[in-house]
Amino acid sequence: MNPASLIPLAEPLPIHWAWFDVLLIVTFTAHVLFMNALVGSAIIGLWRAMRGDGSVAHDVGMKLPPLLALTINMGVAPLLFLQVNYGHFDYVSSVLMGGWWLAVIAALMFSYYGFYTYKFRYESMGQTSRNVLYAASLAGLLYVGFMFSNNMTLMLRPDAWTEYFTTIGSFLNTSDRVLYPRFLHFMVGAIAIGGLFISLLGQWRKNDEFVDVGMVWFTRATLINVGVGFWFLMALPSGMILNFLGSNLPATMTIIASLVAAGMLLSAGFRKHPTQAVTWAVLTVFFMTCTRHWVRTFYLDPWFRIETTPVTNQYSSFYLFLGFLVVGLAGIGYMLKLYFKSREGRA
Numbered sequence: 001m002n003p004a005s006l007i008p009l010a011e012p013l014p015i016h017w018a019w020f021d022v023l024l025i026v027t028f029t030a031h032v033l034f035m036n037a038l039v040g041s042a043i044i045g046l047w048r049a050m051r052g053d054g055s056v057a058h059d060v061g062m063k064l065p066p067l068l069a070l071t072i073n074m075g076v077a078p079l080l081f082l083q084v085n086y087g088h089f090d091y092v093s094s095v096l097m098g099g100w101w102l103a104v105i106a107a108l109m110f111s112y113y114g115f116y117t118y119k120f121r122y123e124s125m126g127q128t129s130r131n132v133l134y135a136a137s138l139a140g141l142l143y144v145g146f147m148f149s150n151n152m153t154l155m156l157r158p159d160a161w162t163e164y165f166t167t168i169g170s171f172l173n174t175s176d177r178v179l180y181p182r183f184l185h186f187m188v189g190a191i192a193i194g195g196l197f198i199s200l201l202g203q204w205r206k207n208d209e210f211v212d213v214g215m216v217w218f219t220r221a222t223l224i225n226v227g228v229g230f231w232f233l234m235a236l237p238s239g240m241i242l243n244f245l246g247s248n249l250p251a252t253m254t255i256i257a258s259l260v261a262a263g264m265l266l267s268a269g270f271r272k273h274p275t276q277a278v279t280w281a282v283l284t285v286f287f288m289t290c291t292r293h294w295v296r297t298f299y300l301d302p303w304f305r306i307e308t309t310p311v312t313n314q315y316s317s318f319y320l321f322l323g324f325l326v327v328g329l330a331g332i333g334y335m336l337k338l339y340f341k342s343r344e345g346r347a
């Protein structure tokens, strides 16, 4: 069977495709940053709690429910933009994953309740049950992350979709050797940014121990992630590796920008400068997200080119969207201003 016959037709786009790609990359960068603070700080907190120091788990645990809510909210926007430009790939992979994919909602709700219970029942729970609840809620998040990696890689491989005809029920993309370094690259990155989040929390509360602990995790995890990133690159098909090594100039420039930003990030980490590290972390995640977008473009190239999608040039709803975006951002800015003013008053 020709796998191309399994790809649904692309729907026409109302405006130029580049708008959706830019919005996808920008909003996904925000999603990754929040996801990293959430998953990474939870992992570090659990590790330390199991070694007898529950202070990080306690302080981070109080922040996990709002971080989870923000991660989910920041995930909705890229999901919508992804579906506009690449829905005919992403919908298929979601359907092929079936129950595994639907279980993401149950896992998210489980983790949400778990972290809320941890926060509000902290005093009344014993240490062991606290740690078990924390670990189980974290496991829920790891499941969600792994399912996203499965979906985002399965959507790129229409040739693997034919497994549907030989398997009973839904399946994952576990036959893809890229899946493992890709997922690990995300998770080790999460630990690094989680460390940075703990440092910022320490800086905010004038707790030097948190600043030091966070920066150590931040730099060590980043160093390890250089190796994992290299493994990820080498696991890609050979033509794609060459694209990042000079064959495709924009892609090569993007990966170089990511590596330079990662170098600056490490330097800020070694100098124990959390605020500078934040700037470089945001830039690194942004450039890495652009690099990941190149990976998607190269994978889909034999099957689909976004430039070929018809455009109907109906810009009115886009202007409406931009208007709401500006008003919404101004509203959020105003609410944040009020919030910080009221904190100062309470202090």
Ligand code: HEM
Residues within 6 Å of the ligand: 024, 028, 031, 035, 039, 068, 071, 072, 073, 074, 075, 076, 078, 079, 080, 082, 108, 141, 142, 144, 145, 146, 148, 149, 150, 152, 153, 182, 183, 186
């Ligand atoms: C809170 C738990 C979550 C975790 C740990 C998580 C983690 C991840 C990870 C690791 C990826 C990258 C997968 C890859 O490319 O290999 C990812 C991608 C993505 N996530 Fe999340 N995610 C979470 C929740 C959500 C939710 C609730 C949504 C949507 C409502 C969402 C939307 C997305 C989208 C759209 C992408 C792909 C964007 C793109 O391909 O450009 N995430 N997520």
